[in-house]
Amino acid sequence: MKNINDEHLKELEAEAIFVMREVAAQFENKVLLFSGGKDSIVLVHLARKAFWPARIPFSLMHIDTGHNFEETLKFRDDLAKEFGAELLVRYVQDSINIGRVVEEQGVNASRNKAQSITLLDAIEELKIDVAIGGGRRDEEKARAKERFFSHRNEFGQWDPKNQRPELWNIFNGRKHSGEHFRVFPISNWTELDVWQYILNENIKLPELYYTHKRKIFSRNGVYLAWAPFMQLKPSEHVFESDVRCRTIGDITCTGVTLSKAESLEEIISEIAATRVTERGGRYDDKRSEAAMEDRKKEGYF
Amino acid sequence: MKINGKPENKSLLRFTTAGSVDDGKSTLIGRLLYDSKSIFEDQMEHIVQSGKRLGRQDLDLSLLTDGLRAEREQGITIDVAYRYFATPARKFIIADTPGHLQYTRNMVTGASTADLAVILIDARKGVLEQTVRHTYIASLLDIRHIIFCINKMDMINYSETVFRNIRVDIERLVKKLEIEDSHYIPISAKYGDNVVDYSENMNWYTGKTFLNLIETIEISKNKNTDNQRFPVQTIIRPHTEEFHDYRGYAGRVAGGVFRPGDEVTVLPSLRKSKIKSIDVLGKELSEAIAGDSVAISLEDQIDISRGDMLVSTDDLPVISQDINLMICWFNERPMKIGGRYLIRINSNEAGCIVKSVNYRMNINTLENDFENRAINMNDIAYITIKTSKPVFFDSYKKNNITGSMIFIDEGTNETVAAGMII
Numbered sequence: 001m002k003n004i005n006d007e008h009l010k011e012l013e014a015e016a017i018f019v020m021r022e023v024a025a026q027f028e029n030k031v032l033l034f035s036g037g038k039d040s041i042v043l044v045h046l047a048r049k050a051f052w053p054a055r056i057p058f059s060l061m062h063i064d065t066g067h068n069f070e071e072t073l074k075f076r077d078d079l080a081k082e083f084g085a086e087l088l089v090r091y092v093q094d095s096i097n098i099g100r101v102v103e104e105q106g107v108n109a110s111r112n113k114a115q116s117i118t119l120l121d122a123i124e125e126l127k128i129d130v131a132i133g134g135g136r137r138d139e140e141k142a143r144a145k146e147r148f149f150s151h152r153n154e155f156g157q158w159d160p161k162n163q164r165p166e167l168w169n170i171f172n173g174r175k176h177s178g179e180h181f182r183v184f185p186i187s188n189w190t191e192l193d194v195w196q197y198i199l200n201e202n203i204k205l206p207e208l209y210y211t212h213k214r215k216i217f218s219r220n221g222v223y224l225a226w227a228p229f230m231q232l233k234p235s236e237h238v239f240e241s242d243v244r245c246r247t248i249g250d251i252t253c254t255g256v257t258l259s260k261a262e263s264l265e266e267i268i269s270e271i272a273a274t275r276v277t278e279r280g281g282r283y284d285d286k287r288s289e290a291a292m293e294d295r296k297k298e299g300y301f
Numbered sequence: 302m303k304i305n306g307k308p309e310n311k312s313l314l315r316f317t318t319a320g321s322v323d324d325g326k327s328t329l330i331g332r333l334l335y336d337s338k339s340i341f342e343d344q345m346e347h348i349v350q351s352g353k354r355l356g357r358q359d360l361d362l363s364l365l366t367d368g369l370r371a372e373r374e375q376g377i378t379i380d381v382a383y384r385y386f387a388t389p390a391r392k393f394i395i396a397d398t399p400g401h402l403q404y405t406r407n408m409v410t411g412a413s414t415a416d417l418a419v420i421l422i423d424a425r426k427g428v429l430e431q432t433v434r435h436t437y438i439a440s441l442l443d444i445r446h447i448i449f450c451i452n453k454m455d456m457i458n459y460s461e462t463v464f465r466n467i468r469v470d471i472e473r474l475v476k477k478l479e480i481e482d483s484h485y486i487p488i489s490a491k492y493g494d495n496v497v498d499y500s501e502n503m504n505w506y507t508g509k510t511f512l513n514l515i516e517t518i519e520i521s522k523n524k525n526t527d528n529q530r531f532p533v534q535t536i537i538r539p540h541t542e543e544f545h546d547y548r549g550y551a552g553r554v555a556g557g558v559f560r561p562g563d564e565v566t567v568l569p570s571l572r573k574s575k576i577k578s579i580d581v582l583g584k585e586l587s588e589a590i591a592g593d594s595v596a597i598s599l600e601d602q603i604d605i606s607r608g609d610m611l612v613s614t615d616d617l618p619v620i621s622q623d624i625n626l627m628i629c630w631f632n633e634r635p636m637k638i639g640g641r642y643l644i645r646i647n648s649n650e651a652g653c654i655v656k657s658v659n660y661r662m663n664i665n666t667l668e669n670d671f672e673n674r675a676i677n678m679n680d681i682a683y684i685t686i687k688t689s690k691p692v693f694f695d696s697y698k699k700n701n702i703t704g705s706m707i708f709i710d711e712g713t714n715e716t717v718a719a720g721m722i723i
Contacts, residue, residue, distance in 0.1 A: 007312050007313070008312045008313040008392050010593075011313055011592065013594070014553060014592055014593055014594040015594075017553075017594035018534070018553045018594050021534040021535050021551050021552070021594070022534060022648075024534075024535050025534055025535040025607050025648065048582060049581060049582045050551070050594070051537055051551070052537075052580070052581070052582045052583060052596070053537070053539045053541070053543070053544040053547055053549075053580075053583070054537045054538060054539040054540075054541075054544075055539070137383040137385070138383075138384075138385045141365075141382070142369065144382045144383050144384065145369060145380050145381070145382055145383075147410075160369050160379075160380065161369070161371060161379055161380070163380060163407075164715060164716045165406040165407065165409060165410045165631050165707075165716050165719070166410050166413075166716075167409065167410060167413045167705070167707050167716070167719045168413045168414060168701065168702070168705050169414075169553075169702070170645055170646075170647075170705065170706070170707045172645065172707060172709055172714070172716045174643075174709060174714040175714055176714065187383070188383070188385075188394055190385045190387075192387075274341075275341055275342045276341055276342050276343050277341045277343055277344060293369060293370055
């Protein structure tokens, strides 16, 4: 399984490292948005490669919805400690407490959308001028439109109809005060590229990505992990099964996959054969046709 | 001039689509993905639902790449959409670009990183102004391989004569623009003829299908492997006990091959040193070739900062304050002769003044216009600039990386033009 895509992965890696170094050189207050998911873990690995033997010149920032898989938080803390990176955590709960965010109600309630407000507040509070994200263009149709260096105005908004031209590998990160950039070093990677890279580079992941027993329930064709704060409809019932996470985010909107894959090789074969996209199990994208575009305009990741 | 065109059967092919409005670019991509079974179930469900809402009669495959709400509503492409797919033969990155004149800058964005361009032509209309414009831009960007897809063959009864006539017109254009490698395929993106599967309606066509061609085409990469060029992006200073004296110059090799022990000259200081090591995450490399992102450390302590360049001592680039270049202007506000802009070339930045517009390109005739030299949005021109300090560069033909630059308006911070050094 190894070596199949080495040449191609080498090119994607060199591109991502180049982008990371441009960020380091062009901006002042830099954070790497860290969710504990595989894409952000790969970003941290790439950042280590880009700046070794120096430390990563970015703080890791986690926007915590409070609805996490426990293991992700421990993984996050350990990783930050191991690489000597500063960890900044901002809580959606705090935004709710001070009235910046009104909590969604009902069975489909999620704090996913609310993260944007917490994030934009943090960006303002800490005078952050660039936030590196693990977004990939293959994930979703609005993301497919995004530049590597994506400009945000002083309201944190994305203007997809009027993006800066981005020529060759010359990135223009100039901005006025109060504006910021989102930068996506792994824009050109596919889900399969990420997994193959994790295998080649032997990158450690949370156990949630491998098969484990979990209490789940089915909603609109997506299996969701059960947690005490989730509301069930009368027709839904909780049962235990062998599952793994294909993406990791807020529990309320992260679908799980029935799987017995124990190794990276098995996961890769499974993904290579799948007929549903990675975000097909993301409840947050199913809300409307332009759900992602709308959230991104508001300042989402 | 073909400095570095070694054919290579790349495992990763980046291509861009271009052509006039409604020539079916997005439909071709949709068809390619659909027939090669690269569309996932949830994406399929999405475009079926979306098509219903928009009142489309047939399955509209363009909805797959037109990802913005405004694009789906208007049925046009506004900005580049990137798509990824793989066959056992190759991996592909597709930049699906807009056809409208007003979005030319987005077309250029998509084309600037491509190895190959696919240009669509409506068989009913033949070669249009936008066909010429996009073919010209592709050649200007040094894209050496172009596939011309004569689309909508279903609407002209799959006529071989029509195809041949259009082909003759394009060949004239190709010859004029000195395009190295061109291919011609009659297709119907809507019905799939000659996209992935051979068409039963065009037995007269004996060439490859579109998919087969992009899987097998040999690409001469625009990668310079001869002239050592290493633009410094940033300096790595760990300040730790273990690496107390380490000073690494981080960058991506823009040309040639670098090895430990090589003598290099640092620009602009012209000081010389030897490469001590090439590092990536604790591993010392025996060489770094064009395209590799590495950190280089030198034997001597020299003052080097971002924007400087390491080059081979006996093969320096041009060092000058006067630059002649072709530009593509992107901004609504016209370019000003005598105007001041910021240029970024690799990691280097400098101020510049536009000294003269030598000519403007007339896209219709492909002739140089010496009369009307006003440069407006989407115009292409040959200009001369003077920079605020000496900069180092090669011609774009020699090296796409050290020969390209962007212009930035310091007032608005917008990228207002792309420049290719002659």
